[in-house]
Amino acid sequence: MKIGVLGLNEKGQIILEHLLNKTAHNIYAYGLDGTARERSGVHYCTTAMLLCEKADIVLIALDNSSDLTALFNAIAPFIRKDQIFVDTTDISPAMAHAIANGVRRLEGYYLDCGIFGELDQEFVLYIGGSSQAYEKAASLLHCIGPHNYYMGPSGRGQAVRALCRSLSGQIQNCFEETAQLAQAFGIPYDYFIGTLSRYPQIAQPLEFLKGEALPEDLESLEIVGEMAHRAGLKLDGLYAAKRRLSEKRRGYLP
Incomplete structure (x- = not known):
């Protein structure tokens, strides 16, 4: 062949x-x-x-x-x-x-x-x-x-790609928000992230917080948002991650 x-x-x-x-x-x-x-x-x-x-x-x-x-x-x-x-x-x-x-x-x-x-x-x-x-x-x-x-x-391969990248974005967004909340209560941002990084199960999603960012994939979040809409599902974590990335691209967030 x-x-x-x-x-x-x-x-x-x-x-x-x-x-x-x-x-x-x-x-x-x-x-x-x-x-x-x-x-x-x-x-x-x-x-x-x-x-x-x-x-x-x-x-x-x-x-x-x-x-x-x-x-x-x-x-x-x-x-x-x-x-x-x-x-x-x-x-x-x-x-x-x-x-x-x-x-x-x-x-x-x-x-x-x-x-x-x-x-x-x-x-x-x-x-x-x-x-x-x-x-x-x-x-x-x-x-x-x-x-x-x-x-x-046909289409399932690309759908699962978008789902996985969307999930990664949602996980990253959750860690970011949690770290900011910890900081508001006097726990240093880097110290909090460092302690979480000691757990292998969650270490990989934290890589982006240590300067090794995964590509920020707004396209996948939008595809999955449309999939959720067609399925009649409201996924709060998805919409929060999408909103945050959109604001970041517009310069509203660091």
């Missing part, structure tokens, strides 16, 4: 590295900027269409939904029967579902792959789409990361 990596941004380069480290060779690769560097086991293609013609499974790693839309508009005529696309681009569940429908009409498969964590550290992959396609791509996904889970139909 021939493998392609489409999009050689930072995420794409790390994915390529994971594959090469797990003995995957003869990988086809293409970056949107057309740049290529010689390395063993990698065949660089001059266009996305050429890569699509050669690879049976195409791993996609792009920076935004606009680039992804442009890509699929360009490669649509080259998608063939049973070809599998595994997309790690951060997009909404609705967009993932729409792309999957379009690829299915061309007799291919599209798996949306939500990533939670850092690809060069600890991370989890959540996959949505055809179970048949997931089974075919499972060994390749294990080369990228051992912790990957099939979540169900």
